[in-house]
Amino acid sequence: MSDQEDDIVLSELNDEDLVAQMFDDLYDGLKEEIEDGVEILLARDWTPYSVLTQALVGGMTIVGNDFRDGILFVPEVLLSANAMKGGMAILKPLLIATGAPRVGKMVIGTVKGDIHDIGKNLVGMMMEGAGFEIVDIGINNSVDAYLEAIKNEEPDILGMSALLTTTMPYMKVVIDTLIEKGMRENYTVLVGGAPLNEEFGKAIGADAYCRDAAVAVETAKKFMARKHNQMGINA
Amino acid sequence: MLESEITDTILAEVGFEHINEGRILLIACGALAREIIHLIEINHWSHIDLQCLPAILHNDPKKIIPAVKKAVQKYKPEYSKIFVVYADCGTGGQLQKLCEQLGISMIEGPHCYSFFEGNKAFAAREEITCFYLTDFLVRQFEAFFWKPMGLDRHEQLRDIYFRNYTTLVYQAQTKDKSLEQKAKAYADQMGLQYEYRYTGYGDLEFALTKVASFT
Numbered sequence: 303m304s305d306q307e308d309d310i311v312l313s314e315l316n317d318e319d320l321v322a323q324m325f326d327d328l329y330d331g332l333k334e335e336i337e338d339g340v341e342i343l344l345a346r347d348w349t350p351y352s353v354l355t356q357a358l359v360g361g362m363t364i365v366g367n368d369f370r371d372g373i374l375f376v377p378e379v380l381l382s383a384n385a386m387k388g389g390m391a392i393l394k395p396l397l398i399a400t401g402a403p404r405v406g407k408m409v410i411g412t413v414k415g416d417i418h419d420i421g422k423n424l425v426g427m428m429m430e431g432a433g434f435e436i437v438d439i440g441i442n443n444s445v446d447a448y449l450e451a452i453k454n455e456e457p458d459i460l461g462m463s464a465l466l467t468t469t470m471p472y473m474k475v476v477i478d479t480l481i482e483k484g485m486r487e488n489y490t491v492l493v494g495g496a497p498l499n500e501e502f503g504k505a506i507g508a509d510a511y512c513r514d515a516a517v518a519v520e521t522a523k524k525f526m527a528r529k530h531n532q533m534g535i536n537a
Numbered sequence: 538m539l540e541s542e543i544t545d546t547i548l549a550e551v552g553f554e555h556i557n558e559g560r561i562l563l564i565a566c567g568a569l570a571r572e573i574i575h576l577i578e579i580n581h582w583s584h585i586d587l588q589c590l591p592a593i594l595h596n597d598p599k600k601i602i603p604a605v606k607k608a609v610q611k612y613k614p615e616y617s618k619i620f621v622v623y624a625d626c627g628t629g630g631q632l633q634k635l636c637e638q639l640g641i642s643m644i645e646g647p648h649c650y651s652f653f654e655g656n657k658a659f660a661a662r663e664e665i666t667c668f669y670l671t672d673f674l675v676r677q678f679e680a681f682f683w684k685p686m687g688l689d690r691h692e693q694l695r696d697i698y699f700r701n702y703t704t705l706v707y708q709a710q711t712k713d714k715s716l717e718q719k720a721k722a723y724a725d726q727m728g729l730q731y732e733y734r735y736t737g738y739g740d741l742e743f744a745l746t747k748v749a750s751f752t
Contacts, residue, residue, distance in 0.1 A: 331691075377687020380694055417665050417701035441701055442665065467625045468647050496598060497629030 328361035331381025350396035362431030370516035383427035410461035411439035418465035565622035567592035598627035
C-alpha cells in the first residue's frame with residue numbers, strides 16, 4: 303500500500319496516524335513493523351483489547367475484504383496473517399491477563415490423514431483478527447484428538463479442514479461421534495477446504511461450509527450473534 | 538497445431554486437440570497430453586481423438602467441472618463414446634457426479650499421482666507427507682507451484698507452505714536424466730528430501746486400453 307515505509311518513524315506518529323500506518327503495514331505483511339506498532343500503542347497506555355480491535359482487527363478486516371473480493375491472493379494474505387501473528391504474540395498473554403472480552407472461542411484442526419494447513423491457518427488468523435480465541439490443534443487429527451480438545455477447551459465452535467477428497471469424509475466421522483455422544487448440539491461445526499462444497503457440508507451434518515477464511519469469519523460471527531440472541535431470549 | 542509445436546505452456550494455459558476422425562473422444566487434462574498422445578501413437582488407436590483442457594485448471598479444481606461439462610456437451614453429438622481422463626483431482630466427488638449425470642465414464646483414482654503409480658499401490662503406501670511431481674509438473678514447476686504460491690516474490694513463505702511435508706517424490710513417466718536433475722533441485726529448493734520413482738503410465742495405460750477396445 304505505502305511506498306514510503308523507510309521514511310516513516312512509527313513512534314513519531316500520533317495515535318490516529320499510527321493506527322492508519324498499521325493498517326498499511328498489515329496489508330503489506332510487515333511483521334516487525336506491526337510488532338513495533340503494538341508495543342508503541344501499549345506504551346501509550348492503550349489497553350491490549352483496544353490495540354487488538356482498533357489496530358489489528360481493523361487492518362485485518364481490510365485484508366479479509368480484499369481477499370474476499372479477489373484483490374488480494376493467498377500469498378499476500380499469508381504474509382498479512384504472519385504479521386498479525388507477530389502482533390498477537392505480544393497481545394495474547396495480556397488479553398488473557400486483563401480478561402478482555404472475546405467474540406467466541408474456536409477449536410480448529412485439519413482432519414486425520416491430511417497435513418494441509420494453509421487454509422486452516424488463514425482461518426485461524428483471520429478469526430483471531432476478528433476477536434475470536436483460537437485453539438489450533440494442528441494437522442492429522444483423529445476423532446479422539448478433536449474430542450479431547452473440545453473437552454479441555456470448551457469452545458463455541460469446532461472448525462475442521464481438509465484439502466483432499468480422500469480425507470474430507472473423516473469430517474463426518476467426527477460429527478457422527480459428536481452425535482453419538484450427545485454433544486453435537488453444544489457446538490457450531492464449521493467445515494472448509496478446497497474439495498468441499500455447501501452440499502457436502504449439509505450432507506455430513508455441519509452447521510456451515512465456509513468457502514474461504516473471510517467467509518469463515520462472517521459465518522462464525524453470525525452463529526455467535528445467534529447464540530447470544532438465544533441466550534438473551536432464554537435468560 | 539502440429540504435435541511438434543506443442544509446448545508445456547500451451548498445454549497448461551490453452552489446451553490441445555489431437556484429431557484422428559475417431560469414434561471415441563478422450564477429454565483430458567493438458568498435463569496428460571504427451572502421455573496420451575504417445576499411447577495413441579504406439580498402439581495405433583486411430584479411432585481415438587483427444588481434447589485436452591488447460592492443465593492450469595488444476596490450481597482451481599472447481600473450474601474443472603464446468604470446463605469438462607462444456608466440452609462434453611460440445612462434442613457428445615460427434616462421438617459414440619466419450620471418456621474423461623481426469624481423476625477426482627480435488628473436485629470432492631463432483632466430477633464423478635457430473636460424469637454420471639452425463640452418462641459417461643472417467644478414469645478411477647483421486648489424482649494422477651495415484652493412477653500413475655497404480656491406484657492400489659498408491660493407496661497402500663498411505664503416504665501423507667509427500668509432495669508429488671510428474672514429468673509434466675517437473676517441467677512446469679515454476680508456473681504451477683512456485684509463482685502461484687508467491688514464492689518467486691516472497692521466499693519467506695516457503696516453510697509456511699512446505700513445513701508439514703517431508704519428501705518430494707518424483708513420479709517419472711519417462712526416463713529422463715534432465716528431469717531427474719530438475720526434480721532433485723526443486724526438492725532442495727523446497728527444503729525436502731528427494732525420492733525418485735519410475736512409474737511409467739501405470740493405470741492410465743490400462744484404462745485407455747479398455748476404452749480403446751470399445752466397439
